[in-house]
Amino acid sequence: MPELIKVDARGMACPGPISALTRAYRKAKNGDTIEVLATDPGFKPDVQAWVKRTNNELIELTEEGGVIKAVIKVTGKRG
Amino acid sequence: MKKVLILGGGGGGAILANLLPKEEFEVTVVDRDEYHVFQPGNLFIAFYGDSVEKYRRPIRSLLKPHVKLIRDEVTEVNLNDRKVKLKGDKSLEYDYIIIATGANLDFDAIEGNRELLESYGDFYSTLENAEKLYKTLKEMREGRFVIAIADPIYKCPPGPHKGAFLSSTLFERMGVDVDVVLALPFPHAYPSKTISDIIEPELEKRNIEVHTFFTVDSIDVEKKRIYSLEGEELEYTVATVIPPHEGPRYKVEPSEVKDDSNYLKIDKYTCLIEGFDDAYAIGDCTNAPTSKSGVTAHLQAEVVAERLQGFDARYSGRTNCPLITDGMGLFIISDYDHPPIPVRLSRFKRLLEDLFVATYWDAIRYPELWQPIFHAYFEATSPAKLGERGW
Numbered sequence: 083m084p085e086l087i088k089v090d091a092r093g094m095a096c097p098g099p100i101s102a103l104t105r106a107y108r109k110a111k112n113g114d115t116i117e118v119l120a121t122d123p124g125f126k127p128d129v130q131a132w133v134k135r136t137n138n139e140l141i142e143l144t145e146e147g148g149v150i151k152a153v154i155k156v157t158g159k160r161g
Numbered sequence: 162m163k164k165v166l167i168l169g170g171g172g173g174g175a176i177l178a179n180l181l182p183k184e185e186f187e188v189t190v191v192d193r194d195e196y197h198v199f200q201p202g203n204l205f206i207a208f209y210g211d212s213v214e215k216y217r218r219p220i221r222s223l224l225k226p227h228v229k230l231i232r233d234e235v236t237e238v239n240l241n242d243r244k245v246k247l248k249g250d251k252s253l254e255y256d257y258i259i260i261a262t263g264a265n266l267d268f269d270a271i272e273g274n275r276e277l278l279e280s281y282g283d284f285y286s287t288l289e290n291a292e293k294l295y296k297t298l299k300e301m302r303e304g305r306f307v308i309a310i311a312d313p314i315y316k317c318p319p320g321p322h323k324g325a326f327l328s329s330t331l332f333e334r335m336g337v338d339v340d341v342v343l344a345l346p347f348p349h350a351y352p353s354k355t356i357s358d359i360i361e362p363e364l365e366k367r368n369i370e371v372h373t374f375f376t377v378d379s380i381d382v383e384k385k386r387i388y389s390l391e392g393e394e395l396e397y398t399v400a401t402v403i404p405p406h407e408g409p410r411y412k413v414e415p416s417e418v419k420d421d422s423n424y425l426k427i428d429k430y431t432c433l434i435e436g437f438d439d440a441y442a443i444g445d446c447t448n449a450p451t452s453k454s455g456v457t458a459h460l461q462a463e464v465v466a467e468r469l470q471g472f473d474a475r476y477s478g479r480t481n482c483p484l485i486t487d488g489m490g491l492f493i494i495s496d497y498d499h500p501p502i503p504v505r506l507s508r509f510k511r512l513l514e515d516l517f518v519a520t521y522w523d524a525i526r527y528p529e530l531w532q533p534i535f536h537a538y539f540e541a542t543s544p545a546k547l548g549e550r551g552w
C-alpha cells in the first residue's frame with residue numbers, strides 16, 4: 083500500500099529540511115508520497131535540486147504565509 | 162541534601178557533576194567506562210598519529226572528590242518511579258536525574274559498515290579505531306580515500322570536513338597520490354549555505370572531491386563500492402562511513418519520552434524531559450534541534466546546574482563547532498534564533514581551537530574557574546552581536 087509520509091520541518095534550519103526529507107526517504111518506497119512543510123527559504127531551490135538528482139517527482143511546491151509545502155511522489159528508489 | 166543522579170560521565174555529565182555545590186547536592190555519576198574520551202582527539206590520532214593516551218583520562222580523576230562514581234552500565238530508567246537499574250543488578254533512586262549518555266553509533270544499520278570499520282578503523286567511534294585508521298592511511302600509496310555519511314544527523318557536523326582536510330594534508334606529507342573524497346547528504350558542501358560558500362573554495366584548493374546529496378544506503382565491500390539513497394555510487398580504496406546515530410538503547414519508562422531514533426525528547430531551552438520536572442537530558446542523547454557537540458553538552462550542563470539551584474536558566478541553542486584545516490580554523494556559530502553567521506578561516510582561530518584542546522581537561526575538572534572566560538568568549542561572539550557582519 084502506498085503511504086503518505088508527512089514531514090514537519092518548520093523552524094528547522096540546521097541540519098535543515100532536506101535532512102528531514104532524506105530521513106523520511108530512507109523509509110519510503112516507490113509509490114509513496116512525502117509531504118514536507120518548511121520555513122527555511124533555502125528549501126525551495128534545494129528540494130527542486132533534490133528531486134532532479136534523485137529522479138523523484140515534485141507534484142506540488144507552494145508557499146503560503148512563509149510556509150513552504152513540497153509534495154513528492156517517490157519514484158526513484160532502487161529496487 | 163538533594164540526591165542527583167547523572168547517567169554518563171562524558172562532556173555533559175562530568176561538567177554538570179563538578180558544577181553542583183556539595184553543600185546542597187549529593188551527586189552520583191554512573192558510567193560504564195573507566196575513561197572519559199576527548200572525542201575530537203580521534204582526528205589528531207587518525208590524521209597526525211597522536212597517541213591514544215593523550216585523549217583520555219580516568220573519569221574518577223576528572224570528578225571532584227565529593228562526587229560519587231559508579232562504574233556500571235545503565236540498563237533501565239524509570240522516570241515514573243525515579244529508579245535506575247544497572248547491569249550489575251544494582252538499582253538506584255534519585256530526587257533529580259540527568260541523562261547524559263551520549264549518542265550510540267549503529268554500525269549494523271548499514272550493510273557493510275561493520276566490515277568497513279573492522280578493516281580500516283574510523284575517526285568517530287573509539288580512539289583505538291582512530292589509531293587503526295592512521296595505520297591504514299599510512300599504508301596507502303594511491304587510490305581514493307572516501308569519507309561518507311549514512312544519516313544527516315551526526316555529532317560534530319564539520320567532523321567529516323575536518324577529516325577530509327586533515328587527511329589530504331597527511332597524504333601530501335607522505336608524498337603519495339591519494340584522492341580524498343567527501344560525500345555528504347546535503348545540497349551543498351555544508352548544511353548551511355553560508356558556511357558552504359566559505360569552505361567550498363578551500364576544498365577545491367586541496368582537490369578534495371565533494372559529492373552532495375549522497376546519503377549512504379549500503380556498502381559492497383567485495384566490489385569496494387558505496388551506494389547512496391539518492392541513487393549514485395562511489396568507488397573507494399579505503400573508506401569510512403559515519404554510521405547512523407541514535408539515543409540510548411536501554412529502556413526508558415515512559416517510552417513516549419523517546420523519539421523514533423531513541424533520542425530523549427526535551428524542552429530545547431530548559432533541557433527538561435517532556436512531561437517531567439525532575440528529569441533532564443543533555444548532550445548528544447537528546448532531540449534538541451541544534452548541533453550535537455561538546456559545546457552544546459557543556460552549555461546545557463551549565464543550564465541544568467543553574468536550574469537545579471533554583472534559577473531560571475535557558476539554553477540558547479548556541480553552537481561553536483570548529484572546522485579546522487592543517488593550519489587554519491573557523492567556528493560555526495549559530496543559535497535557535499540565528500542560522501550560522503558568516504565566518505572566515507584564519508590562523509588565529511586555529512590557535513584558539515588548539516587553546517580549547519589544551520584547556521579541555523582543566524575545563525572539565527574546574528568548570529567554575531573557566532566559566533567567566535568561556536562566558537566572555539560566548540558573549541563577544543554571540544550571533545546576535547556578530548550578526549551579518551560575521552567574524
Ligand SMILES: Cc1cc2nc3c(=O)[nH]c(=O)nc-3n(C[C@H](O)[C@H](O)[C@H](O)COP(=O)(O)OP(=O)(O)OC[C@H]3O[C@@H](n4cnc5c(N)ncnc54)[C@H](O)[C@@H]3O)c2cc1C
Pocket residue numbers: 168169170171172173174191192193194196197198199200201202203204233234235236261262263264284285286316317320411443444445446453454455456457458481482483
Ligand atoms: C571526531 C569528532 C570530533 C568532534 N569535535 C568536536 C569539537 O571540535 N567540538 C565540539 O564541541 N564537539 C566535538 N565533537 C562532539 C563531542 O565530542 C560530543 O558532542 C560530546 O562528547 C557529547 O557529550 P555527551 O556528554 O553528550 O556524551 P559523551 O561525551 O559521548 O559521553 C557519554 C558517556 O556516557 C557513557 N555511557 C553511554 N551509555 C551508557 C550506559 N548505558 N551506561 C553507563 N554509561 C553509559 C559513555 O561511556 C560516555 O562516557 C566531536 C566528536 C567527534 C566524534
